Amino acid sequence: MKVLIVGGAGFLGANLVRYCLAQPATEVTVLDSIEPRLHATIGNLADVRSRIRFIRGSVLEDADLAQALPDQDIVFNCAAQTSHSLSMQDPLFDAVQNCIGNLKLLEGLRRLNPGATVVYASSSTIIGGSAEAVIDEEHAERPLDIYSANKGAAEKYYRIYHRAHDLKTVALRFANLYGPYGKESPEFGFVNYFIHVARTGGEIQIYGDGAQTRNIMFAEDAAAAMWAAARTPGLLGEAWFAAHEEHLSVAEIATAIVRAVGSGSVANVRWPDARRRTEVGSVRISSNRFRSLTGWAPRYSFQAGLAKVLAAKSLFVPA
Ligand SMILES: NC(=O)c1ccc[n+]([C@@H]2O[C@H](COP(=O)([O-])OP(=O)(O)OC[C@H]3O[C@@H](n4cnc5c(N)ncnc54)[C@H](O)[C@@H]3O)[C@@H](O)[C@H]2O)c1
Numbered sequence: 001m002k003v004l005i006v007g008g009a010g011f012l013g014a015n016l017v018r019y020c021l022a023q024p025a026t027e028v029t030v031l032d033s034i035e036p037r038l039h040a041t042i043g044n045l046a047d048v049r050s051r052i053r054f055i056r057g058s059v060l061e062d063a064d065l066a067q068a069l070p071d072q073d074i075v076f077n078c079a080a081q082t083s084h085s086l087s088m089q090d091p092l093f094d095a096v097q098n099c100i101g102n103l104k105l106l107e108g109l110r111r112l113n114p115g116a117t118v119v120y121a122s123s124s125t126i127i128g129g130s131a132e133a134v135i136d137e138e139h140a141e142r143p144l145d146i147y148s149a150n151k152g153a154a155e156k157y158y159r160i161y162h163r164a165h166d167l168k169t170v171a172l173r174f175a176n177l178y179g180p181y182g183k184e185s186p187e188f189g190f191v192n193y194f195i196h197v198a199r200t201g202g203e204i205q206i207y208g209d210g211a212q213t214r215n216i217m218f219a220e221d222a223a224a225a226m227w228a229a230a231r232t233p234g235l236l237g238e239a240w241f242a243a244h245e246e247h248l249s250v251a252e253i254a255t256a257i258v259r260a261v262g263s264g265s266v267a268n269v270r271w272p273d274a275r276r277r278t279e280v281g282s283v284r285i286s287s288n289r290f291r292s293l294t295g296w297a298p299r300y301s302f303q304a305g306l307a308k309v310l311a312a313k314s315l316f317v318p319a
Contacts, residue, residue: 001023001025001026001027001073001074002026002027002029002071002072002073002074003020003027003028003029003072003073003074003075003076004028004029004030004031004068004069004072004074004075004076004116005017005020005028005029005030005031005076005078006030006032006059006068006075006076006077006105007031007032007059007077007078007079007080007121008028008030008031008032008045008052008078009030009032009034009040009041009042009044009045010032010038010040010044010078010079010082010181011044011082011177011179011181011182011183011188011189011192011219012078012121012174012177012219012222012223013032013044013076013078013079014044014045014181015179015180015181015219015222015223016076016078016222016223016226016227017030017045017048017052018048018220018223019220019223019224019226019227020227021048021051021052023227027053028051028052028053029053029054029055029068029072030045030052030053030054030055031055031057031059031064031065031067031068031079032054032055032056032057032079033056033057033058033059033079034056035081035097037081037086037093038081038082038083039183039185039188039317039318040317041317042054042056043317044181044317055067055068058101059077059079059101059102059104059108060096060097060100060101062104062108065104065105065108065112066108066112069108069109069112069113069116070112070113071113072113072116073116073117074116074117074118074119074230075105075109075113075116075117075118075119076118076119076121076226076230077102077105077118077119077120077121078121079097079101080097080098080101080121080151081093081094081096081097081098081147081150082147082188083147083187083188084125084145084147084148084278085187085274086147086187087145087146087147088145088146088274088278091146094146094147095146095150098147098150098151098153098154099150099153099154099157102120102154102157102158103157105118106118106157106158106161106169109161109167110161110165110167114165114166114167115168116168117168117169117170117230117236118158118168118170119170119171119172119226119229119230120154120155120158120169120170120171121171121172121174121222121226122151122152122154122155122171122172122174122239123147123148123151123173123174123175124173124174124175124215124241124243124283124285125143125144125145125147125148125151125175125280126141126143126148126149126151126152126155126173127139127140127141127142127143127280128141128142128143128144128148128280129142129144129280129281130280130281130282130283130284133284134284134285134286135241135283135284135285135286136241136285136286136288136289137238137239137240137241137289144277144278144279144280145278154171155171155173155239158170158171158237158239159171159237159238159239162236162237163237168233168236169236169237170229170230170232170235170236170237170238170239171238171239171240172222172225172226172229172239172240172241172242172290173239173240173241173242173243174217174222174242174243175214175215175216175217175241175243175283175285176189176190176191176214176215176216176217177191177216177217177218177222178191178192178195178216178217178218178219178305178306178309179192179218179219179220179305179308179309180219180309180312180315180316181219181316181317182219182315182316182317183316183317184196184316184317184318190250191216191253191257192316194253194254194257195257195261195306195309195310196315196316197264198257198258198261198263198264199261199263199264199315200263200264201263201264202264202265203264203265203266203267204254204257204258204264204266204267205267205268205269206250206251206254206266206267206268206269207250207268207269207270207271207272207275207276207279208270208271209251209268210249210250210251210254210268211250211251211282212249212250212279212280212281212282212283213248213249213250213282213283213284214247214248214249214250214253214283215243215244215245215246215247215283215284215285216244216246216247216248216253216302217243217244217246217298217300217305218244218298218300218304218305218308218309220299220300220305220308221244221298221299221300221305222242224296224298224299225242225290225294225296228294228295228296229242229290229294229296231294232293232294234293235290235293235294240287240289240290240293241285241286241287241289241290242287242290242296243285243287244298244302245286245287245298246301246302247283247284247285248302251266251268253302254266256302256303256306257306260303260306260307260310261310
């Protein structure tokens with residue numbers, strides 16, 4: 001089985017590389033531009049470098065796609081602009097990465113490898129604020145920031161390329177991943193950032209009372225979901241929520257981290273205006289459809305995932 005992981009040096013991608021390498025008879029290629037604005041680093045692949053084919057290149061470049069795409073059985077796309085706040089500061093950069101980048105990949109597949117299965121890592125934030133007690137695939141899409149709008153647009157490209165060109169596409173909507181190979185910076189996933197702050201003895205600042213709930217999931221469980229998605233033809237052409245059913249308040253998450261790490265503290269602060277305007281509120285996601293179609297289920301509770309991340313040697317990319 002030949003597998004290409006686009007964005008494989010990033011947080012989710014680096015976890016997916018390890019997951020794929022653990023599967024029998026799997027050859028892994030990574031295409032990654034090591035984008036400096038996303039704090040990307042080849043260091044995330046250091047210990048597996050000799051076991052993969054690595055192409056330093058961009059999904060935006062036809063020549064790089066021509067090197068990477070032919071002969072692959074599965075293409076996982078984890079490459080993206082991944083900061084909500086950067087998408088508001090530089091919406092054009094976000095659109096190039098999150099819209100044009102996905103169109104380039106789909107066009108490349110149409111030309112060079114139309115038989116491959118392509119799994120796109122999308123985001124639960126494409127729906128914006130939650131209008132229902134439980135969110136599933138029927139929920140309306142009213143994104144609150146440019147990143148989420150563009151991730152939602154890209155999902156539709158995958159759907160269209162399936163319908164119009166018979167490409168084998170599937171999109172998975174993830175929410176709040178944490179785990180090794182993440183980033184210390186507050187601009188990216190908040191759980192990894194909270195862990196970093198606690199480990200360095202700092203104060204985790206929660207906006208408002210922290211009562212807003214989030215589904216959170218260990219990155220290895222997300223990697224397993226991508227692998228399961230690539231092997232389930234019944235998913236093709238659609239987008240599916242792949243989240244842990246565990247949903248905790250932001251305050252509970254911060255407190256659990258401080259307790260597990262054994263250092264750091266938690267404080268409540270006023271909402272910064274820019275963050276308040278893009279805040280999604282309480283979210284509770286159901287992945288029942290994805291689970292019943294694939295048999296996938298997350299393996300790690302928050303407690304178990306936290307213990308594993310704290311034991312990991314390669315933790316986070318410095319801010
Ligand atoms: N981390 C989360 O909590 C989370 C939640 C929901 C969805 N997602 C989605 O999962 C995917 C992976 O997220 P992540 O947290 O690993 O992000 P990340 O920023 O850690 O990794 C992104 C990787 O993509 C690479 N990249 C960027 N532009 C590229 C290009 N043009 N060509 C090739 N490589 C490029 C970067 O160098 C980086 O290594 C993204 O699509 C993101 O939207 C992540």
